[in-house]
Amino acid sequence: MHNRYGTLASWVYNLDKPVGRSFGDVEYYLQRLRESEGPILEPAVGNGRILVPLLESGLSIEGFDASEEMLRYCLDECGKRNLPAKVTRQTFEEFSYDKGFAAIIIPAGSFQLLTDTMSAAAVLRRFHDHLLPGAKLVMDLDPIGSFLGPAGPVRRWEAEDGDLLTLTEQRVETDYVAQTTLSHLRYEHWRDGSLLKTELDLFKLRWWGVEEFSMVLQRAGFVDVVVSGNYQHGRAPHKDDEIISFEARRPA
Ligand SMILES: C[S@@+](CC[C@H](N)C(=O)[O-])C[C@H]1O[C@@H](n2cnc3c(N)ncnc32)[C@H](O)[C@@H]1O
Structure with a gap:
């Protein structure tokens, strides 16, 4: 099985990228979510590196992850801070909620753990269907x-x-x-x-091409796709950028 994030992998992730470590992404997501009213979902939430500061800033955010071990770190970090830990064990491929979200975020290139294009397209459609009309998906991809x-x-x-x-x-x-x-x-x-x-x-x-991924988003039903480099929203990515962010909406 691929990308399991087992006991040692999760331990190392939590030592290397603990809650409090930002690559510019914590600030970026905070800024992009400022106007989102309603619950936010973070698929592949991991140890809560992003979820915890967003909860602390007052956002209503929940998440899921395939790895029991990663979720344990997330629960511990939330517990230490008396934060509501709404996290469940689910996968990209099969997650389900009986409500719509005001935003879905996928930082840290986690979407690239989906390596089959058909399944990646189906997951984007699942994100789309779990967004409220007009709500947005914000996510990062690592460049080629x-x-x-x-x-x-x-x-x-x-x-x-x-x-x-x-x-x-x-x-x-x-x-x-x-x-x-x-x-x-x-x-x-x-x-x-x-x-x-x-x-x-x-x-x-x-890895995804920038145009390729924009088209896949559109094919999944998203509109208003904005692609940005190095967390400068609206600045088109260029070849030396270390991170590429996509933002797109479910039609209102
Ligand atoms: C790079 S970590 C990201 C953690 C966190 N979002 C962050 O920004 O630090 C990737 C996470 O994806 C999870 N993951 C891997 N495959 C998954 C799948 N099919 N469904 C849900 N989560 C998955 C892993 O368990 C891991 O916690």
Whole structure:
């Protein structure tokens, strides 16, 4: 199974990208959601890195995630702050709510974890159908360049108790037709020089062209598509941008 975000992967995510860490995205989403009235949904909410500051700012936001382990971190972070944790275990492919949302957000390129185009299109349609008329989808995609570079060196994190966590990434396949990469993410948990646990995450991602994704949004029923680079809303992306954001509406 791909993109599982198991025990060690979730632990590393929470050490590397804890609540409070922003890549400019927390501020951007806060700004883009300022006028949204009503509940907001964050699919693939993870450890609550984005959800928690949005809740703290007074927005009514809830989320879902496929990983029990990621949701546990999110619940803990909300608990520590006495925030209402409306998060459930659901997937992009099958999530369902009996209400409409004033906005749906997908930061951190999480949509690229969907690597099959038919299923990605069906998920966009599902987002569309879960929005109130006139409500918006705001999401980020990582640009093609971030996929094709060489995998970095071994990364390491020290846990609270002094244990060591390491991550070694190896790209095992790049499919230029399907626009996907498959990497082996090998996580290791060490204590006093002994290996306690290891975990292999088969990590698959898809890259999208900017025009391609705008068209897919339109085909899913969205209108008023705005594409922006590096969190400068309305500024068309250019080749050196590190993040590309899309905003689109369900017709009123
Ligand atoms: C990069 S993290 C993003 C977490 C959070 N949104 C953030 O901005 O920090 C991606 C998340 O997607 C979740 N995920 C992966 N595949 C999924 C799927 N099919 N349905 C729902 N969530 C999924 C993972 O469990 C993980 O928590």
